[in-house]
Amino acid sequence: MSPKPHTSDLCFITQKTVDEVLTHLKTCNVVCIEGPVKRTGTRAKLLSVYFRDPDGNLIEVANEVR
Template identity: 90%
Template structure:
């Protein structure tokens, strides 16, 4: 689902894509947040907060631009993506 400058990816059970939430349910989603901070500063901040990056930085397709993204999980196992728009 795209809206304004955002995007929510909905997972179809049995046809999920990686990475994904730890505990999938019908209609579960992952969240992407765009930041102006360089992605390597985001990685440093995550490490300082003892947050494990599970993937990235990797190039992805965003709602309105290509992204450079990192992925991690919130305390409930939901997938969180933080990204820079790169073009």
């Protein structure tokens, strides 16, 4: 059985700034569906952007804000 679209929600923490992430997404023609927004992570507060991968899964890329 293969995973169905829209079943995953992944978060990646990056050292790049959210502005750098947004610029890279735009260069790759990826539409940001939300963000930057403040969120609460397990280790720190986050500044996050959201988009969907080609299979429709939700991807979050975030900076830890200390």
